[in-house]
Amino acid sequence: MSYNIISTITLISDPIYLHYSHFSLTNFLTVSLPSPLFLRLIMAYWSSILYHLFLLSLVLDGARLCFSSEVYVVYMGSKNAENPDEILKQNHQMLTSLHGGSIEKAKASHVYSYSNGFKGFAAKLTREQASILAEMPNVVSVFPNEKRSLHTTRSWDFMGLQMDEAMEIPGFSTKNQENVIIGFVDTGSNSPQRDYFSDSISVGSFHAASHGILVVASAGNVGTRGSVANLAPWILTVGASSTDREFVSSFVLGNRKKFMGESLSTFRMKSPARIISASEANNGLFTAYQSSFCLDGSLDRKKTRGKVVVCRHSGNPSESRVSKSLVVKRAGGVGMVLVDEAESDLAAPFAVPAAIVGRTIGERILSYVNSTRKPTSFISPARTVIGSRQAPRVAAFSSKGPNLLTAEILKPDIVAPGLNILAAWSPAVNKRLRFNILSGTSMSCPHVTGLLALIKAVYPSWSPAAIKSALMTTATVLDKEKNPITADPSGRIATPFDFGSGFPSPSKFLEPGLVYDIQPSDYRNFLCSIGYNDKTLQLVTGDRSKCTGLAPTASNLNYPSITVPNLKGRISVTRTLMNVGKPQCSYKALVVSPSGVNVTVAPKVLDFVRYGQKIRFTVSFNAADSLADYVFGSLTWKSGRFQVSSPLVVRFATDTGL
Structure with a gap:
């Protein structure tokens, strides 16, 4: 059976750790991370004790190799037409030279060969061996295979994706989606990205983009300013937002004050019970402060x-909410109120009747507990509530x-539903659990990948950049009530640093009107514009690309958003739009200038006379006032019902960081 490849890859990152994984997109591209190396001893009866000793020596040598080495990726540039078996043989020969001519040790250290998307292999190496390999002919670079963190009902309806009984979108043919294959790579880097050429995701996705494959990656779940990950412009980076559905438990205090908090607990309390602060129930081995977080073993069962x-949660992703409920249960508690200091709105399947509340409500509850002689509370089982809060909101944990x-x-680049998402659950994790509710940019990435698959099914010849542009330029910055999208936990009005271009609009992205297209050569020029020389450029491209002539500034990459991070006086950037709508049409520029900046566009009207025509325009920024931080605006090209929007992000020249 043959398949037309959708060419979409999703990179997602969450607190779950997947060390190595591998999958193949049939007949097109293999995206791989080394498979786990398991030491397997096959014991049998042999006729010679000497052979036993020989076998044991090989095992011990292999064990020493494993304990003193780590997996490195040996990147050897663009793929060629060589036979995979010949490539494997070459890899073994290179490794043999590192192991004193021993082919057994070479094969033991080899983990995986890359031959589809690019050329190279992964192997267990010491730091010294990696350095030697890096100097060998045809080796572009050698870098560690870093530890990667995983960043994955109602949400599709909430997004406005309308399909008929035949799973077709009214007015469009998506029959090509039957032959669409989407691959997921569940990984993301834990550490700040220093450059593109030493980041395996950036390098691999560059080759994917060069082969017509759009790579989708999660923004990360750190939540702080400047924490966004997966930064390459050839990657579509997705943040997380809420939907209009919440899973909540209501609870009533003895003073008849009623509150609601996030929860997935369906346990019932038989009757109201006394409520105490965990800090008052410490067992003597822990301080009151430590026990307030309901640490394992910190609570006195008698108390x-x-x-x-009432327990506290610091907001640290490594701090399990469910574990705190188990601590309460083991100590004889009948319920828990968890005060989430990060106010991330994450629901959890607690082991006792429980609810998560934010800091403000938590303080009101503790005030009642501390001022009442015999305070009580009653927690109801979790239930589903729709439409109780404005949505979408940018999730507190979504990296910015x-x-x-x-x-x-x-x-x-964009946000999509990633908060409290209900989805199927693998029986490999829990055979009794068919569905689960999780939060993270892992959840938002599959939503976007599905939307991209629809665009690709309707327009199979479009480039990755054109598909990306269609999704971004038709996104909305308003919630379902037509108010500006806000960001948790404070409820402030969100900015492009929170949501990029906004929230996807399925009713619009299949008719974007115009798109910003980018070719692989444009990405090479981009790398040259940010200071890459021939050597560092080739570490990414894996070929003989060179930085020739004067490259345009990085702001001039034909990206669907426009950012000028160091405005001094007047700066102009250029963009090119391609008509993918009606053959004859005119678009007028509508500008919302960032505060303190005068923005002009030339020409102000784009007149297209044919499909596929490209028109270039210039956006000029002039500093009117001096402001210390980034300011935001927008540029929209409008023609009747078609609107092609781009965020404008400007910061005045400064010596400070963020």
Whole structure:
């Protein structure tokens, strides 16, 4: 059976750790991370004790190799037409020279060969061996295979994706989606990205983009300013937002004050119970402060038995919410109120009746507990509530801009549902659990990948950049009530550093009107513009590309957003739009200038006379006032019902960082 490849890859990152994984997109591209290396001893009866000793020596040598080495990726540039078996043989020969001519040790250290997307291999190496390999002919670079963190009902309806009974979108043919294959790579880097050429995701996705494959990656779940990950402009980076559905438990205090908090607990309390602060239930081995976080073993069973316990959560992703409910249960508690200091709105399947509240409500509850002689509370089982809060909202944990590697490229690019998402659950994890509810940019990436698959099904010949542009330029910055999208936990009005271009509009992205297209050569020029020389450029491209002539500035990459991070006086950037709508049409520029900046566009009207025609325009920024931080605006090209929008992000020249 043959398939037409959709060419979409999703990179997602969450707190779950997947060390190595591998998958193949049939007949097109293989995206791989080394498979786990398991030491397997096959014991059998042999006729010679000497052979036993020989076998044991090989095992011990292999064990020493494993304990003193780590997996490195040996990147050897663009793929060629060589036979995979011949490539494997070459890899073994290179490794043999590192192991004193021993082919057995070479094969033991080899982990995986890359031959589809690019050429290279992964192997267990010491630091010294990696350095030697890096100097060998045909080796572009050698870098560690870094530890990667995983960043994955109602949400599709909430996004406005309308399909008929035949799974077709009214007015469009998506029959090509039957032959669409989407691959997911569940990984993302834990550490700040220093450059593109030493980041395996950036290098691999560059080759994917060069082969017509759009790579989708999560923004990360750190939530602080400047924490956004997966920064390459050839990647579509996705942040997380809420939907209009919440899973909540209501609880009533003895003073009849009623509150609601996030929860997935369906346990029932038999009757109201005394409520105490965990800090008052410490067992003596822990301080009151430590026990307030309901650490394992920190609660005194005599003080906790039969009571509802108020615990604290610092907001650290490594701090398990469910584990705190288990601590309360083991100490004899009958319920828990968890005060989430990060106010991330994450629901959890607690082991006792429980609810998560924010800091403000938590303070009101503790005030009641501390001022009442015999405070009580009653927690109801979790239930589903729709439409109780404005949505979408940018999730508190969703990593945010600016882009600390290349400030001229706005990241994230877009947001999608990633908070409390209900989806199927693998029986390999839990055979009794068919569905689960998770939060993270892992959840938002599959939503965007599905939308991109629809665009690709309708327009199979479009480039990755054109598909990306269609999604971004038709996104909305308004919630379902037509108010500006806000950002948790404070409810402030969100900015492009939170949501990029906005929230996807399925009713619009299949008719974008115009698109910003980018070719692989444009990405090469971009790398040259940010200071790459021939050597560092080739570390990314894997070929003989060179930086020739004067490259345009990074702000001039034909990206669907425009960022000017160091405005002094007057700066102009250029963009080119391609008509993918009606053959004859005119678009007028509508500008919302960032505060303190005068923005002009020339020409102000784009007149197209044929499909596929490209028109170039210039956007000029002039500093009117001096402001210390980034300011935001927008540029929209409008023609009847078609609107092609781009965020404008400007910062005045400064010596400070963020």
